[in-house]
Amino acid sequence: MLVPVVGVLFDGFAYGMLLFLLSVGLSVTLGMMNFVNLAHCSFAMLGGYVMITLTQTLGWPFLAALPAAFAAAAAASVLLERALYRRLYRASDLDQCLLTIGIVFMSVAAAAYVYGTTQQPIETPPYLRGAVTWLGLRLGVYRLFLIATALAITLVLVLALEYTRFGAQVRAAVDNQRMARGLGIDVDRRFAITFALGSGLAGLGGALAIEMVGLDPVFAFTYLVYVLIVVSVGGLGSIGGSFAAATLLGVSDVAGKYYVPELGAFLIYLVMVGLLMWRPAGLFGRR
């Protein structure tokens, strides 16, 4: 009885870590600029497809392709930020929504054009396959790897945000953008860097996601919903909040599919609407 529960918790936690990687960038950039970037998962999808191309077609080793996925998504986000997003920082939520939905549509169609609409297979290296048995539990090696990566990134993010000058400036901009500007912080520039980093993390998340959830052109839509749930439930600009919300969502989604499959995704949407009713600014949001 205990073993399936722990197994579900483990799988859910690994899934939650994936969602955390996908969403943390959006949370921070939304908190900073209030820019509603619905195309966040398009960057994740880009990372995924870069990963596929590098490992499956060009034969790169798995671990070397991961940073490349990060870099590709970050570079693409810089381009888009310069070309389009920058002009809409002070536009309404709606305009930002529409622009970024437009980008999602284009990315979905472009991915379908280049890679076709089928699920992309990925071959993980032998050392990431299989499972280890620990105290009678079978834990998937890939999931352990995913959890370790996500935890390491979380640690780096928290430390960087707490203890570096750049991190302090980002926190100031999230807390009060106008005041930060008044103090001479170049918020636009900080935002551009944060945006690139966040999109890069999404790209990394997309690359890591293939093994667990697959990759097809509608990835940008399917996971957008999950990412938005994490962001809005966790509260804007809060890494801790995103972490908690992603874990909660991951565990409840896996548990829901395991124990009450007939409800499907209904449960998490219900939980999201309920939570937003209770706390419109998210669980850990301050505004």
Added chain:
Amino acid sequence: MGAAGTAADPRHELASRARWRGLEAAFWLAALSPFLLFPSHLQLASQIAITALFALSLDLLLGYAGIVSLGHAAFFGVGAYAAGLLAKGGWGEPLSGLAVAGAAAGLAGYAASFIVARVRHLALIMVTLGLGLLVHEAANKAHWLTGGADGLQGVRMWPLLGRFRFDLYGYTAYGYSLVVLALAFLVVRRLVHSPFGLSLRGIRENPVRMPALGAPSRSHIRKAYAIAAVLAGIAGALLAQTTETVSLATLDFQRSAEVLVILILGGAGRLYGSLVGAVIFLVARDQFSGLNPQYWYFWLGALLVLVVMVLPNGVLGGLARLADARPSSGGRPAPSPGGRGIVGRLARLAPSRRDRTS
């Protein structure tokens, strides 16, 4: 900010806005032309009329009250399923089916409005998105009722008014949809030129200040939401009745996004924006998907980006700006006649500062 300062009397102002213009008559006459000019495309014309009605319902929310909704298809779908289920259950009379569907969607909308009126900004976008997904998932799982992913089969409609059968070419379908659209348009037109419509615009401009003027924002939003849901439900019912089938696609996020695109493309906050947007969008889709159906979404996305970057007030807004541009304004675009500074005019106070970071 305020345009002509002479219109001090609000009643006079409202009456002057509500006056019919020649261009409007021309538009509605043109809406009859498919019967003569494109008799082979009447099914498409019927789709356009239905989509225009759906976009009109969103216009009331988004264009007038400023409530962003990413889940408006929920009410469209509720209406479609209500009409479809009624017809499948043995009552195929179209007009009463329309009424039942409108009532069902209106009830759903009124219930949802209690949630929607409480939140704003990102939470609003998320809650509407979540509600839309919730309804979609519910319909997907309730296979015994809705047929799930297979869609609702076996919808049989009786002839309209007992006389006009729904034919293959869509004569009845287009005539029926057009009349319903025109009636709904009259209602919405009356509504937005009423004091209620004016307070909706006030809410859009400054939701904090309206209650201070004595206009209860939340109850206005609830009413607007319920009315919009009724209209969306009627649009859904029209689709169900004219095509005699209901699929899960009526509830899709794609449909919510599409109707938003249509409205923005045409111009939100203008009555004819939804109609013009629907015509442009569906005709374009008909043409493009003939070329390569799979990549239609690429062009849809490109269109969205283009509209946001180049035509922030939609096609009609762009046309109005062209018409308003005078040499004396030094090349700067004149303020759009979308009703800026309504709150300020109502309160006869200094114009409000539009500052979204506050």
